[in-house]
Amino acid sequence: MNPAPIPEFMRRAIALATENVRSGAGGPFGAVIVHEGRVIAEGANRVTQENDPTAHAEVRAIRAACRELGVFSLRGCEIYTSCEPCPMCLSAIYWARMDRIWYGNSSADAARVRFDDAFLYREMALPAAERSVPASMLLHDEAWESFQVWLDTPNKILY
Numbered sequence: 001m002n003p004a005p006i007p008e009f010m011r012r013a014i015a016l017a018t019e020n021v022r023s024g025a026g027g028p029f030g031a032v033i034v035h036e037g038r039v040i041a042e043g044a045n046r047v048t049q050e051n052d053p054t055a056h057a058e059v060r061a062i063r064a065a066c067r068e069l070g071v072f073s074l075r076g077c078e079i080y081t082s083c084e085p086c087p088m089c090l091s092a093i094y095w096a097r098m099d100r101i102w103y104g105n106s107s108a109d110a111a112r113v114r115f116d117d118a119f120l121y122r123e124m125a126l127p128a129a130e131r132s133v134p135a136s137m138l139l140h141d142e143a144w145e146s147f148q149v150w151l152d153t154p155n156k157i158l159y
Contacts, residue, residue, distance in 0.1 A: 003078070003099075003100065005080075005102050006034070006037075006080075009032055009034055009039065009078075009080040009102070010080045010082075010102055010104055012030075012032050012039065012042070012080070013030045013031050013032050013057075013080045013081055013082045013104065014030065014082045014104055015030065016030025016031070016032070016042060016043075016044045016057070016082070017029050017030035017044065017045075017057070017082035017083070018030075019044070020044040020045055020057075025044065025045075025046060025049050026044060026045035026046045026047055026048055026049050026055075027045040027047060027048070027115065028045070028082070028083075028113070029044065029045040029056060029057040029058075029081070029082055029083055030042070030043070030044045030045075030057050030081070030082045031043045031044075031057040031058045031060075031061040031079055031080065031081040031082070032061060032079070032080045032081075033061050033062065033064075033065040033074065033077050033078070033079050033080075033098075034077060034078045034079075034080065035065070035069065035074075035076055035077045036076070040064075040065050040068045040069065040077070041061045041062075041064035041065035041067075041068055042061055042064065043056075043057040043058065043059070043060030043061030043062075043063075043064060044057050044060070045057045045060075046060065054088065056086065056088065056089050057081060057082070057089075058079060058081055058085050058089035058092060058093060059088070059089060059092050061079065061081075062074065062079075062092055062093070062096050065077060065096075066096070072096075072159055073096065073097045073159065074096040074097060074098045075097045075098070075099065076099060077096075077098050077099060078098060078099055078100040078101070078102065079093060079098055079100070079101055079102070080102045080103075081101065081102070081103050081104070082103070082104045082105060083103060083104060083105040083106075083107075083109065083110050083115075084103045084105065084106050084107045084109075084110070085101065085103065086107075086110075086115075086117040086120065087117060087120045087121060087124065088120075095159075
């Protein structure tokens, strides 16, 4: 059974997005993370302000929520975001193991205002050698050592 959305949490994400644009701090994206019925973290897009292409609202909120809870897994949390997450943010949400995503605008809406991430989905579906940013394997045998050490370490923390 899916939990019922809480409109006030989405309204907060939308307010963060709107204020972010009005203040000149960044793009029209805001996110809040909710745990046990309360907002524990917020984030707004700061890509241009921080000169950081990963400073999306969702990623910033995830980082803040992890600091707040002292964990790297956000199981038991939901994210409310003003727009459907891009591939990077969606991946971060999955890596954080959040329970649910609520979003306001769709990716098609984002494309209408020139935040089109459809090309990223197309790129990810291509073999590495066919992507617009070339990717090639290098020093595989040497690189494997870090994985082998990981496999051999008995007290590792899985994530």
